[in-house]
Amino acid sequence: MTLMKKLTLGTAIAALGTTAAMADGHGGCTEGRLNIVGNEFPAIQTVAAAAVACAGDDAEANLTADHQKINVAGMTGNPAEYTTAIVANSSIVALINEDVIQPLDDLVAAHGQDIPKQQLITVDGKIMAVAFMANAQHLVYRADVLEQIGADVPTSYEDVLAAAEEIRAEGIMEHPVGGAYAAGWNLAQEFTNMYIGTGGQFFEPGSAQVSINNAQGVEALEMMKALSAYMNPDYLTHDSNATSAEWEAGNVALMNMWGSRTGVLMDDEGSAPEVYENTKVGGPLMVGDSGTPATTLWWDGWTVAKNVSDEDAAATFTAMAAGVSPDILNDETMSQAVWLMEGFEPAPVNEGVLAAVAAGSTPYPMVPYQGLLHTALGDNIADFLQGSESAEQTLADIEAAYTAAAKENGFLQ
């Protein structure tokens, strides 16, 4: 596995030739061990390749979609197997809960003076991570289909429903709405967006007591069900990949999708010109009249393991800082993400995420027990969408499942 990753990284580095040379030229990397664990998508590959190039031949990177299942275990030992984990605002919580990452204040003071303050993630005043990109879900639409029915670009889920009805009535598409509604993590994420959009609060302030069985919770579920009526009947099995495939097949005209995945939809691979030429990104969608967009903001960033020697921590820090320096931005990497570094020039594909940030969207909650609620949501919402129980019953089930899990984990008594 590691060998495979090394080989893939090798090619990535070759592709990034100039970048790597620049990073080497900086020479800011100190001697020590670097071993990265993180998710796998183009932007992260770019960062990892640049960091490995700076740290030298012994550096390793294990980039996999299953990174969350291995990062805690891989950082618990002493010394930790992974000296850094690339995480997002949801997954950093598990690392903080388990106390396996170290505050970076001293390292920033010693080696990271030129990292802009807005990239530093602080928890209770202590720097815990350095963010390098932003992500969010937002509307993706087919301009030609909307033109055909003479509709404006939707700004709310109510508009999406109206447009979907029109598209179906005109006989253009039978299932014009798409969404990553696969039971589990994806479905829970869609509820999280929708519930935030209705102005709901997940927990009683300052406590781990869940409170979603309310009018906003019902409103969020009802809207999801209304949308699902315009989706492919198999929607409960469609994750982000399957939804993107539906889009590229030209079966969908409106969907809420990750900014980091829209580049693939707008390039000329995998779909007909009619589809990719007319694929446009909109802003985040609203629901009801709360004024908060029904989406969450995400950052991806890197951390440093706690159980490593000072020397290795410094080496990891300097290598990762080189990995996310403005030098990695070039023609090829520029559009891979909404980079937070100076020198980033947004492309049309990045507009959705920037619109979500500009609209004052809510970041995905960084609280220790949000992950438990996310799991409970993913396990129970399908029951309501399939019509086997009422919204209130589903919300009560979610609260009960969460409460049992939170008690076991010591968050509730």
Next chain:
Amino acid sequence: MKHKTFFWFVFPSVLLMILFIALPLVSVVTQSLYSKHEQVIVEVENCGPFGCTKATTVDQEATAALEEAEPLGKWAGLDIYKDRNHLAINEVGQAWINSDGLPDFGRTLMNLPFYKALGFTITYTAIVTPLTIILGFFIAIAVNSVARAMRGPTIFFSLLPMIVTPLVGSLIIFWMVDARGILGTGLQWLASDPSLSVKASTPLMWAMLMFYGVWHSAPFAFIVYYAGLQTVNQDTLEAAMIDGASRWERIRYVVVPHLAPLTTFIALIQLMDNFRVFEPIISFSAAAHATSLSYAIFNDLGGETRLLSSAAATSVLTIIFVAMLLSPVLVRTWRDFGTQK
């Protein structure tokens, strides 16, 4: 055999069994009896690229002392077994009192995650195991009557479903039954219902998973029976033929009794395998329609916050159920063994 020789003879396997079977079992049972320590939650301000927000975090210094004192966690006894995500003793009791007749009680029960998973697991095991045995037997009979020259390739093709990795095999079927796949479209045509979708309907998804289960494990039953068929006494078969027994009667009165001990063996293995049904649920993305005990364990460990004690409790319950399920077969094997002596 001398005692000392016997000891050294079995020592390696006893050691391996202790290391890889007994100790993990002890560890799982222990884990299921402890829960995490009470976590000290403090309110903090988190800042990042999107500004600052009020949030909460775990006070590591305060919880570290607790963890130092009791590294296993807080003693929970059977609390985790009894909570809503497992046996749900209180909820089941309430449902029993409040429910309006048995069907209503059943619905409430199936709304609880553990019983929902158990319901599917038991149904799956009860349907797939006998079908596997019957199908495997008939494939073996059929292959055994194929001309000798053709037998090698026939056996190879019959074994293919078992050779294919479960995840890959189920993904192939998953794509074929997609509403736009070859089997899915075929089903729509057969049922004259263009909106029919296997992945959208719970009963069809269950049928699909069980179909996959039989398809995947029938080759195992087949190869065992096929081996057994090679040892059927030809004299008895000829005698039966001379007595005027038809092909069916020969199978019924000579072959089936001869293969009976093998059936016990296959049933034993298949019951264990089917009770652990897991891969098809993942690759069919079937979690919305069907969950199994193994899936529940995986789900507990796969979230952003791992639920180790919960997963351990479900594992122990699974082991208990497998033991209960196997006890009749084991008792039978024990008795057969006893009489043979």
